[in-house]
Amino acid sequence: MKLWGGRFTKETNKLVDNFNASISFDRKFFKEDIEGSMAHVKMLSKQGIITSSEEDAILKGLESILSDINEGRLEIGDEHEDIHSFVESNLIGRIGEPGKKLHTGRSRNDQVALDMKLYVRNEISEMNLLLLHFLKTIHNIMKDNTDTYMPGFTHLQKAQPVTLAHHLGAYFEMFKRDRSRLADTYARMNYCPLGSGALAGTTYPLDREFTSSLLGFKGATNNSMDSVSDRDYIVEFLSDMSLIMMHLSRFSEEIILWNSNEYQFIDIDDSYSTGSSIMPQKKNPDIAELVRGKTGRVYGALMSMLTTLKGIPLAYNKDMQEDKEFTFDAIDTVKGCISLFDGMLETMKFNKENMESSAKNGFTNATDAADYLVNHGVAFRDAHGIVGQLVLHCIERGISLDDMTIEEFKSISPVFEDDIYEAISMKTCVEKRNTTGAPGAQAMMEVIARNEEYLNN
Ligand code: ARG
Numbered sequence: 001m002k003l004w005g006g007r008f009t010k011e012t013n014k015l016v017d018n019f020n021a022s023i024s025f026d027r028k029f030f031k032e033d034i035e036g037s038m039a040h041v042k043m044l045s046k047q048g049i050i051t052s053s054e055e056d057a058i059l060k061g062l063e064s065i066l067s068d069i070n071e072g073r074l075e076i077g078d079e080h081e082d083i084h085s086f087v088e089s090n091l092i093g094r095i096g097e098p099g100k101k102l103h104t105g106r107s108r109n110d111q112v113a114l115d116m117k118l119y120v121r122n123e124i125s126e127m128n129l130l131l132l133h134f135l136k137t138i139h140n141i142m143k144d145n146t147d148t149y150m151p152g153f154t155h156l157q158k159a160q161p162v163t164l165a166h167h168l169g170a171y172f173e174m175f176k177r178d179r180s181r182l183a184d185t186y187a188r189m190n191y192c193p194l195g196s197g198a199l200a201g202t203t204y205p206l207d208r209e210f211t212s213s214l215l216g217f218k219g220a221t222n223n224s225m226d227s228v229s230d231r232d233y234i235v236e237f238l239s240d241m242s243l244i245m246m247h248l249s250r251f252s253e254e255i256i257l258w259n260s261n262e263y264q265f266i267d268i269d270d271s272y273s274t275g276s277s278i279m280p281q282k283k284n285p286d287i288a289e290l291v292r293g294k295t296g297r298v299y300g301a302l303m304s305m306l307t308t309l310k311g312i313p314l315a316y317n318k319d320m321q322e323d324k325e326f327t328f329d330a331i332d333t334v335k336g337c338i339s340l341f342d343g344m345l346e347t348m349k350f351n352k353e354n355m356e357s358s359a360k361n362g363f364t365n366a367t368d369a370a371d372y373l374v375n376h377g378v379a380f381r382d383a384h385g386i387v388g389q390l391v392l393h394c395i396e397r398g399i400s401l402d403d404m405t406i407e408e409f410k411s412i413s414p415v416f417e418d419d420i421y422e423a424i425s426m427k428t429c430v431e432k433r434n435t436t437g438a439p440g441a442q443a444m445m446e447v448i449a450r451n452e453e454y455l456n457n
Helices: 014-020 023-046 052-070 083-095 097-101 108-144 164-189 208-214 224-229 232-258 286-309 318-323 325-346 352-360 366-375 380-397 406-412 426-431 441-456
Strands: 149-154 157-163
Touching: 023 052, 023 083, 023 108, 023 208, 023 325, 052 083, 052 097, 083 097, 083 108, 108 164, 108 224, 108 232, 108 325, 108 441, 149 164, 149 352, 149 426, 157 164, 157 352, 157 426, 164 232, 164 441, 232 286, 232 325, 286 318, 286 325, 318 325, 352 426, 366 380, 380 406, 426 441
Parallel strands: none
Antiparallel strands: 149 157
């Protein structure tokens, strides 16, 4: 059934029907469409626009459609233009005359604006929970690894020693910000467009505040033209998701490096890795690579949405139908990536000895050796030069600073004493860094306590 056949004298071209239809993807929010219709009908009846027996009949009809779809008794067929026509025609088929009153005081423009908002709102909540679970996984690893020493890098060169807890703590912050961005998006979008009609409201005495409270919104939107053409929240959500993917992608890159033969910092569990069809020895980090790869696709959705919207005059235009497929795809992609990454991290083994020896062999304690000299009265610039000589000496012999004898130390600077070994041990290097946010155990425990509180809230 078409919702708009009246003024037409010819059948639409079949290709036009196919090109125009959105049923193949907007069937995804059949629940939201029915939920919105139920609220609308309750409001129409409260306002005396339909009778309460009409309300009862429509609600019963909508409920039966919902349960029939949920239980597989009713299929959403491709012959319909969109989910709105599908539900309305099915309703009329079931209950007859009262069904024809469902669309009173409503347009598909405010209807679809509502459906998409309800859908996105649910997805934001689900994504938020997935991120929360993921943060708990990161948190548990952090708690167990406040003394797992590893090199911290700048320019992908070993720089100063940190701990695994500290390194993962950086990701904890990123995903925590991601959750707060989702919450911001949710709060800003949480106003109900239903009752805006096609663009200019309606002449019926609708109670928009009532509908909006039935649907759990903070209030009704302020401007009916904006209501039917606002897709800002989709751009925001896509942008939130792009940042989540960017963070996951950076994390993936590290997992891929750490998993390589050169690093051997981690072992990805067999259940989260794959093999090669030709090279029997290989165990590949495909999940991390795919997460990194899928990031482009979510950015693509963001660019697509921004581009679609840029030239659209007020109010609703059909271009806006293009808001759905990419957004749905991005949502599925991001949710899948968070869950898989979470599982991969939870089952991963960290090779603590390799991490620590990598930190030692990369002169990550060179700054601390210079600090030692400064504490013994040497000017920092001179200390920097002396430690540079130590490093050169070690490189020539293929050893680390800790492996040098005290005679070797003294031959380069007489200031060194036996306590240099203690001063440049990984433990000392890390433990002395206790400024807020630094890797020292004391500073780290404070952060972990704050994170714990955050997770329990
Ligand atoms: N399928 C449409 C969309 O997704 C629904 C709104 C149609 N409105 C209209 N005036 N044709 O945007």
